[in-house]
Amino acid sequence: MYRIEHREAVDAYIQFHRLERVLPDRLRSHAAVYVFAQGENICVQGEPASTLYVLVKGKIKVFHNSPEGKTLVLSFRTPLEVIGDLEYIGGDAIHNYVEAVTEASMIGISYRALRESGEDHAPLLRFLLEMMVKKLNYRTNHSSLNLMYPVEARFSNYLLSVCCDETDARFRGRLPVANVQDTANLLGTSYRHLNRVIRKLCDEGLIERNKSYIQVLEPERLKRLAGSLGKEG
Amino acid sequence: MYRIEHREAVDAYIQFHRLERVLPDRLRSHAAVYVFAQGENICVQGEPASTLYVLVKGKIKVFHNSPEGKTLVLSFRTPLEVIGDLEYIGGDAIHNYVEAVTEASMIGISYRALRESGEDHAPLLRFLLEMMVKKLNYRTNHSSLNLMYPVEARFSNYLLSVCCDETDARFRGRLPVANVQDTANLLGTSYRHLNRVIRKLCDEGLIERNKSYIQVLEPERLKRLAGSLGKEG
DNA sequence: GGCGGGAAAGGACATATGTCCCGAAAATTA
DNA sequence: TAATTTTCGGGACATATGTCCTTTCCCGCC
Numbered sequence: 001m002y003r004i005e006h007r008e009a010v011d012a013y014i015q016f017h018r019l020e021r022v023l024p025d026r027l028r029s030h031a032a033v034y035v036f037a038q039g040e041n042i043c044v045q046g047e048p049a050s051t052l053y054v055l056v057k058g059k060i061k062v063f064h065n066s067p068e069g070k071t072l073v074l075s076f077r078t079p080l081e082v083i084g085d086l087e088y089i090g091g092d093a094i095h096n097y098v099e100a101v102t103e104a105s106m107i108g109i110s111y112r113a114l115r116e117s118g119e120d121h122a123p124l125l126r127f128l129l130e131m132m133v134k135k136l137n138y139r140t141n142h143s144s145l146n147l148m149y150p151v152e153a154r155f156s157n158y159l160l161s162v163c164c165d166e167t168d169a170r171f172r173g174r175l176p177v178a179n180v181q182d183t184a185n186l187l188g189t190s191y192r193h194l195n196r197v198i199r200k201l202c203d204e205g206l207i208e209r210n211k212s213y214i215q216v217l218e219p220e221r222l223k224r225l226a227g228s229l230g231k232e233g
Numbered sequence: 234m235y236r237i238e239h240r241e242a243v244d245a246y247i248q249f250h251r252l253e254r255v256l257p258d259r260l261r262s263h264a265a266v267y268v269f270a271q272g273e274n275i276c277v278q279g280e281p282a283s284t285l286y287v288l289v290k291g292k293i294k295v296f297h298n299s300p301e302g303k304t305l306v307l308s309f310r311t312p313l314e315v316i317g318d319l320e321y322i323g324g325d326a327i328h329n330y331v332e333a334v335t336e337a338s339m340i341g342i343s344y345r346a347l348r349e350s351g352e353d354h355a356p357l358l359r360f361l362l363e364m365m366v367k368k369l370n371y372r373t374n375h376s377s378l379n380l381m382y383p384v385e386a387r388f389s390n391y392l393l394s395v396c397c398d399e400t401d402a403r404f405r406g407r408l409p410v411a412n413v414q415d416t417a418n419l420l421g422t423s424y425r426h427l428n429r430v431i432r433k434l435c436d437e438g439l440i441e442r443n444k445s446y447i448q449v450l451e452p453e454r455l456k457r458l459a460g461s462l463g464k465e466g
Numbered sequence: 467g468g469c470g471g472g473a474a475a476g477g478a479c480a481t482a483t484g485t486c487c488c489g490a491a492a493a494t495t496a
Numbered sequence: 497t498a499a500t501t502t503t504c505g506g507g508a509c510a511t512a513t514g515t516c517c518t519t520t521c522c523c524g525c526c
Contacts, residue, residue: 064377066377066381068381070381072377072380072381074373085366086366086369086370089359089362089363089366090363090366090367090370095370095373119355119359120355121355122352122353122354122355122358125355125358125359125362126322126352126358128362129322129358129361129362129365130322130323132362132365132366132369133318133319133322133323133365134323135369136319136365136368136369136372137319137323137328139369139372139373139376140307140328140372143372143376143377143379143380144297144299144305144376146376146379146380147305147376147379147421148299148301148303148305150511150512150513151512151513152512177474180474188380189512189513189514190513190514190515191474192475192476192513192514192515192516193512193513193514195474195475195476196475196476196513199475199476211522383481383482383483384482384483385482410504413504422482422483422484423483423484423485424504424505425483425484425485425486425505425506426482426483426484428504428505428506429483429505429506432505432506444492
């Protein structure tokens with residue numbers, strides 16, 4: 001990770017995401033752009049929290065390790081997203097691990113600066129509220145899906161969302177095999193079981209598995225399997 | 234439901250819960266106390282939302298009906314709790330049903346009044362943030378438990394929390410049988426399966442089932458079953 | 467090309483949970 | 497009280513998923 005202290009860097013992202021009112025001058029002077037390399041840790045679960053981050057570029061993964069050592073992926077997130085808000089408001093230690101999936105840029109402001117210069121700044125508070133609503137809706141949705149649908153449906157749904165949302169055309173309809181373990185954790189199941197489901201879908205000809213990736217063959221039939229599941233938040 | 238418009242009624246609850254700064258005069262003049270009878274609907278999923286409620290007395294149940302018609306109890310809540318905050322911020326229709334479990338009193342303020350008189354009131358925004366953090370933590374915790382532990386453990390945990398938290402001594406250690414369906418929904422399982430688990434615990438002598446309630450016999454052994462689950466949020 | 471060694475896939479079995487349905491018990495009505 | 501309706505508990509079976517362990521496969525190294 002490296003920090004870009006230049007005011008221009010911060011301002012560029014702020015303008016791009018229309019955060020001028022949310023982060024006024026007196027806050028921006030305490031902000032910096034933090035650039036995390038692919039795979040780098042952004043937050044470590046259990047450590048004290050000190051910085052509020054706004055994800056402005058790249059893709060990150062949020063996951064939680066239970067006391068028993070199981071890993072549960074909570075979400076993959078792209079801009080605009082706030083990290084460290086719960087801990088800022090609640091005053092707790094960091095709840096989850098956060099890791100950069102691609103190179104990721106975040107605007108970071110220390111809690112101390114926030115408390116000194118932003119505690120009463122309504123646009124910032126409203127922004128935090130809006131982002132938190134988004135987060136809560138996403139989590140609620142995600143967890144009720146986990147409860148209501150079998151892995152087969154959830155995986156189909158996930159595959160389709162990767163297929164359709166992915167902007168990089170080269171990955172269109174493909175899931176790199178390296179991510180299967182992650183996907184299992186995201187779906188809240190075991191690697192073994194996801195594998196079983198993948199094989200079944202292969203046998204039925206809906207997808208194809210290769211050394212390096214999984215390819216969607218029949219999006220329509222997959223959609224039927226995914227059933228009435230909504231799209232990923 | 235009936236409304237108490239008297240300013241004194243609102244003020245009494247506000248003082249009791251130390252909300253003087255959160256709800257300043259210009260907001261209080263738009264507030265009223267809404268009293269809901271036991272079993273009455275407070276919110277109806279899908280309808281347009283118009284009022285922000287603060288639960289100040291009594292106990293409410295929040296639950297969601299999926300498109301397939303399954304009911305999932307999200308939580309039972311006691312003061313202090315905010316209802317309608319997501320919808321206020323997000324501008325959506327009502328997400329969940331809310332029902333009074335006991336007679337319940339809520340301070341209600343219309344969104345319109347909030348927007349006109351409270352949109353920039355930092356203490357209110359901070360209050361909403363704090364309550365939403367609580368909500369998010371609760372939901373996250375609850376749903377990861379659902380994912381990680383079998384019904385047997387979750388039910389043991391729930392029984393113990395009912396047993397220990399219940400202030401009414403007459404119900405100490407008992408769960409009215411009438412609530413078994415609700416409990417199943419809260420635990421995210423079917424009535425049938427919860428029944429099976431109850432029977433198993435009965436056979437093992439941990440609990441006793443009666444026409445009208447379920448009684449904890451061996452809290453210590455139940456605790457072991459509940460394993461490492463934390464307490465209910 | 468043959469040989470560890472580690473990662474990925476798959477087999478076998480146990481458990482958890484859902485669904486369908488029936489029969490007993492309770493409540494309601496005639 | 498008897499008949500009918502409703503509720504509740506539980507049997508039988510199917511499915512979903514976890515765990516453990518074996519088998520394959522790939523890869524670097526000799």
